Amino acid sequence: MPASRATDYDVLVVGGGAAGLMCALTAGRRGRRVLVVEHANRIGKKILMSGGGRCNFTNTGTLPENFLSANPHYCKSALTRYTPADFIALVERHGIAYHEKELGQLFCDESSKLIVRMLLDECADAGVRVETGCSIQQASRVDGGFSIASTHGTFVVPSLVVASGGLSIPSMGASGFGYELARQFGHTVLPTRAGLVPLTLSGTHSERLQDLSGVALPVQATCNGQRFRNFMLITHRGLSGPSILQISSYWQPGDALHLNLLPDGDAHEHLREQQLVRPAAELRTVLGDVLPKRFAQRLCETWLPSRPMRQYNEPQLRAIAAILQRWPVVASGTEGYRTAEVTLGGVDTRELSSSTMQSRRVPGLYFIGEVVDVTGWLGGYNFQWAWASGHAAGEVA
Numbered sequence: 001m002p003a004s005r006a007t008d009y010d011v012l013v014v015g016g017g018a019a020g021l022m023c024a025l026t027a028g029r030r031g032r033r034v035l036v037v038e039h040a041n042r043i044g045k046k047i048l049m050s051g052g053g054r055c056n057f058t059n060t061g062t063l064p065e066n067f068l069s070a071n072p073h074y075c076k077s078a079l080t081r082y083t084p085a086d087f088i089a090l091v092e093r094h095g096i097a098y099h100e101k102e103l104g105q106l107f108c109d110e111s112s113k114l115i116v117r118m119l120l121d122e123c124a125d126a127g128v129r130v131e132t133g134c135s136i137q138q139a140s141r142v143d144g145g146f147s148i149a150s151t152h153g154t155f156v157v158p159s160l161v162v163a164s165g166g167l168s169i170p171s172m173g174a175s176g177f178g179y180e181l182a183r184q185f186g187h188t189v190l191p192t193r194a195g196l197v198p199l200t201l202s203g204t205h206s207e208r209l210q211d212l213s214g215v216a217l218p219v220q221a222t223c224n225g226q227r228f229r230n231f232m233l234i235t236h237r238g239l240s241g242p243s244i245l246q247i248s249s250y251w252q253p254g255d256a257l258h259l260n261l262l263p264d265g266d267a268h269e270h271l272r273e274q275q276l277v278r279p280a281a282e283l284r285t286v287l288g289d290v291l292p293k294r295f296a297q298r299l300c301e302t303w304l305p306s307r308p309m310r311q312y313n314e315p316q317l318r319a320i321a322a323i324l325q326r327w328p329v330v331a332s333g334t335e336g337y338r339t340a341e342v343t344l345g346g347v348d349t350r351e352l353s354s355s356t357m358q359s360r361r362v363p364g365l366y367f368i369g370e371v372v373d374v375t376g377w378l379g380g381y382n383f384q385w386a387w388a389s390g391h392a393a394g395e396v397a
């Protein structure tokens with residue numbers, strides 16, 4: 001392909017994912033000439049694999065509190081100006097059927113492919129050009145903007161939007177490009193780590209739980225003052241399931257993690273009642289009625305010696321209840337970027353404008369989506385941030 005002329009485009013968006021496409025279509029609708037460059041062979045790979053292939057595209061209850069960032073106020077402006085209702089309206093205009101799964105999480109009825117199709121149709125309508133298989137080799141500042149050397153030629157543009165995502169799932173095209181570019185232009189990049197990721201166990205927990213892989217139960221996971229009540233899944237390497245993925249974003253090596261194994265009731269009350277009703281029943285039988293049987297059995301073999309209920313005195317019942325409601329688990333690590341849904345940390349928001357996503361250091365440079373130090377909970381929040389930040393930049397870039 002011949003090198004492009006300096007005047008071809010007004011905006012170059014690096015990354016054809018959720019944030020990049022939203023930014024491109026918004027800028028395109030304003031009459032800006034927009035080029036999206038994507039180094040993978042396909043657009044929106046993460047959208048396609050999201051939500052188990054049905055894309056949990058937003059959460060109707062999105063609030064700034066659902067995001068982690070060193071600067072918690074940063075996300076407010078963009079989220080207020082492009083809301084879940086705005087994205088739902090777009091989805092409905094395209095006739096895409098959806099449903100609410102739980103807790104405000106909206107999923108496509110059919111396939112994530114429809115969301116990618118919708119974004120590409122909107123981009124085409126807005127005159128946006130999208131190039132796949134295009135890698136950026138170098139970016140530098142020139143008079144009036146940026147010169148970007150790519151495998152498809154050199155582009156000179158007044159606005160450069162970095163929407164290259166985080167480090168999770170490298171096999172889907174994830175790269176550290178955005179962070180490197182940010183550093184190159186003098187930005188601070190806050191330390192990155194895997195988020196919404198299964199936790200690994202070692203020692204007794206690992207040895208005693210490994211063969212229960214596949215067992216799931218509702219728990220409330222607590223770490224560093226945050227708590228999430230949802231299902232936990234035991235895996236052959238450790239713990240997963242929504243409650244664990246959520247709390248993983250708040251956990252760091254060495255941090256205490258506690259699980260309430262009976263999140264819907266008062267464990268002490270329950271044990272006392274059972275002691276009265278069936279004094280001859282063993283603790284493992286009593287627990288096997290409220291927890292998965294194999295898990296209850298294993299708890300009693302390892303952490304809670306089982307006897308007939310009548311043999312426990314009051315302080316012992318209280319001690320058992322305390323363990324059931326605040327079971328300390330020592331996680332040894334996470335499964336890392338290979339399976340993480342998101343990357344925590346990233347481009348420091350204190351050097352970006354919260355209303356436009358523009359760099360405070362380099363005019364014309366924008367950072368949006370996951371590359372920025374804003375990370376949502378599980379449940380559609382990350383896409384809502386991608387749409388909102390993409391829209392904010394698209395309105396001005």
Ligand SMILES: Cc1cc2nc3c(=O)[nH]c(=O)nc-3n(C[C@H](O)[C@H](O)[C@H](O)COP(=O)(O)OP(=O)(O)OC[C@H]3O[C@@H](n4cnc5c(N)ncnc54)[C@H](O)[C@@H]3O)c2cc1C
Binds near residue numbers: 058380
């Ligand atoms: C398995 C999985 C399931 C998920 N499910 C959900 C869900 O249901 N709901 C939800 O809200 N969030 C979900 N997420 C998180 C969500 O996918 C991301 O938060 C979101 O995609 C971030 O959007 P983005 O545009 O910033 O980055 P991305 O969507 O990752 O897009 C970045 C794009 O930039 C491209 N790129 C990278 N480097 C370069 C480069 N040097 N040159 C050119 N292109 C480049 C990448 O190939 C990619 O296409 C899920 C994530 C995973 C991994």
